[in-house]
Amino acid sequence: NIMQITIPIPPLEIQQEIVKILDQFSLLTTDLLAGIPAEIEARKKQYEYYREKLLTFKPLTPLNSKELA
Known part of the structure; x- marks a missing residue:
């Protein structure tokens, strides 16, 4: 009968330590579950920032022959 089975329970001190x-x-x-998405979002923003820095630049002005000499 299942009612006759005894299940050992650790002392209260050990239970508190387990808790x-x-x-x-x-x-x-x-903390990890909250931090990982925030870290991924920060890396995406960083990627977008540097991508824009690399792909947007001022147009070059033509050099005249005096500047080359």
Whole structure:
């Protein structure tokens, strides 16, 4: 019968330690999940900025023969 099965439960101190570890893990996971999309967005903006810097430039002015000498 399932009612006769005993399940060992760790002492309260160990339970509290387990909860503390799992809480820290949860915080780290949440920070990572929030940070990764923000980091990706920052890299996209950085890419767009440098792409525009490289692809937009002032037109060259023609040189006259006196400037070449």
